[in-house]
Amino acid sequence: MADETSDRRNQARIKILELANMISVPMSLNAAVRLKVPDAIWAGGSNSPLSASQILAVIRSSSSSSSGGDPENLQRILRMLASYGVFEEHLVGSGERKYSLTDVGKTLVTDANGLSYADYVLQHHQDELLKAWPLVHEAVLDPSVEPFARANGEPAYSYYGKKPEMNVLMLRAMSGLSVPFMRAVLDSGYDGFAGVKRLVDVGGSAGDCLRMIMGKHPNVTEGINFDLPEVVAKAPSIPGVTHVGGDMFEFIPTGDAIFMKWILTTWTDDEVKSIMENCCKALPAGGKLIACEPVLPKVSDDSHRTRALLEGDIFVMTIYRTKGKHRTEEEFRKLGQLAGFPHFRALYIDYFYTVLEFQK
Numbered sequence: 382m383a384d385e386t387s388d389r390r391n392q393a394r395i396k397i398l399e400l401a402n403m404i405s406v407p408m409s410l411n412a413a414v415r416l417k418v419p420d421a422i423w424a425g426g427s428n429s430p431l432s433a434s435q436i437l438a439v440i441r442s443s444s445s446s447s448s449g450g451d452p453e454n455l456q457r458i459l460r461m462l463a464s465y466g467v468f469e470e471h472l473v474g475s476g477e478r479k480y481s482l483t484d485v486g487k488t489l490v491t492d493a494n495g496l497s498y499a500d501y502v503l504q505h506h507q508d509e510l511l512k513a514w515p516l517v518h519e520a521v522l523d524p525s526v527e528p529f530a531r532a533n534g535e536p537a538y539s540y541y542g543k544k545p546e547m548n549v550l551m552l553r554a555m556s557g558l559s560v561p562f563m564r565a566v567l568d569s570g571y572d573g574f575a576g577v578k579r580l581v582d583v584g585g586s587a588g589d590c591l592r593m594i595m596g597k598h599p600n601v602t603e604g605i606n607f608d609l610p611e612v613v614a615k616a617p618s619i620p621g622v623t624h625v626g627g628d629m630f631e632f633i634p635t636g637d638a639i640f641m642k643w644i645l646t647t648w649t650d651d652e653v654k655s656i657m658e659n660c661c662k663a664l665p666a667g668g669k670l671i672a673c674e675p676v677l678p679k680v681s682d683d684s685h686r687t688r689a690l691l692e693g694d695i696f697v698m699t700i701y702r703t704k705g706k707h708r709t710e711e712e713f714r715k716l717g718q719l720a721g722f723p724h725f726r727a728l729y730i731d732y733f734y735t736v737l738e739f740q741k
């Protein structure tokens with residue numbers, strides 16, 4: 382019989398309870414975003430510690446109802462999220478708790494362009510996506526249908542295409558993540574866009590990546606933002622950028638170089654090969670495909686980076702394709718070779734997306 386008084390058994394019992402209750406974390410994060418708590422605390426840059434009652438008063442003043450609500454319940458959410466590093470808890474003299482934003486919490490504050498990571502949190506917690514999660518085990522028993530399609534009757538992208546509000550949220554969520562990532566790549570001195578005149582962004586969503594690349598590299602004079610027709614229909618107009626609707630499995634517009642971010646991950650190995658072959662056809666001899674994708678480390682550890690990448694892998698399996706996946710550098714290199722790209726290099730600039738260059 383195990384000694385239940387030992388530190389080892391105590392640690393095991395507390396860890397499994399932490400894991401079993403883990404759903405409280407993302408759902409509370411979603412609640413904090415829905416309530417616009419980060420913007421309420423940020424208050425145009427002050428980030429002064431506020432009590433739950435004060436935060437609730439700010440939320441109420443910017444919504445139609447100016448009173449009511451339960452500050453104690455809000456404080457329970459803030460306290461738990463403080464232990465995950467989203468908020469910083471300040472215990473003041475009287476025993477009152479106040480909260481400010483940590484660096485993690487600040488990623489949820491709406492910027493001057495109306496963007497933040499908040500839309501990504503909201504996008505991931507829409508009812509249709511949540512309905513897929515109890516079916517993750519089905520991806521093991523029968524991988525022919527992804528949990529999202531099992532729960533909602535059709536695959537995610539075609540489903541979003543029929544729901545304008547989901548489509549718009551997806552665009553905003555992608556913009557919220559793409560802008561800081563592109564800033565990091567462009568400010569790092571990355572040289573992959575040198576000499577490129579016509580650049581195609583495959584699955585470019587709202588066109589933020591192209592806009593930023595063209596702003597930094599005036600040699601890129603022609604940008605083609607290629608995405609599904611219903612997506613480009615909602616994309617804003619950007620000087621020098623032409624939005625082209627289509628299906629990357631059928632055709633990809635020609636360019637001196639092709640850029641893509643967060644595309645290959647969503648698809649099976651056969652589908653990735655087919656997308657990359659279409660890229661290869663659209664490029665001149667020596668042309669480059671620059672793909673920014675999550676890349677898995679070889680060894681599984683408990684770092685935030687590894688966890689974010691492994692958690693994202695299960696998200697892909699559940700929502701997009703049971704055999705779509707996060708891949709290792711070696712798996713990407715091999716897929717590139719099969720699709721006609723003999724040259725490959727990987728640049729680790731951002732902790733989540735790795736810049737992968739495939740050259741013809």
Ligand SMILES: C[S@@+](CC[C@H](N)C(=O)[O-])C[C@H]1O[C@@H](n2cnc3c(N)ncnc32)[C@H](O)[C@@H]1O
Nearest residue numbers: 555559584585586608609612627628629642643
């Ligand atoms: C994860 S999002 C990435 C968006 C953008 N590249 C970014 O990182 O912000 C994947 C994109 O691929 C697009 N997409 C999905 N299927 C596609 C297809 N068959 N042809 C072209 N684009 C497609 C989606 O509409 C979506 O914009």
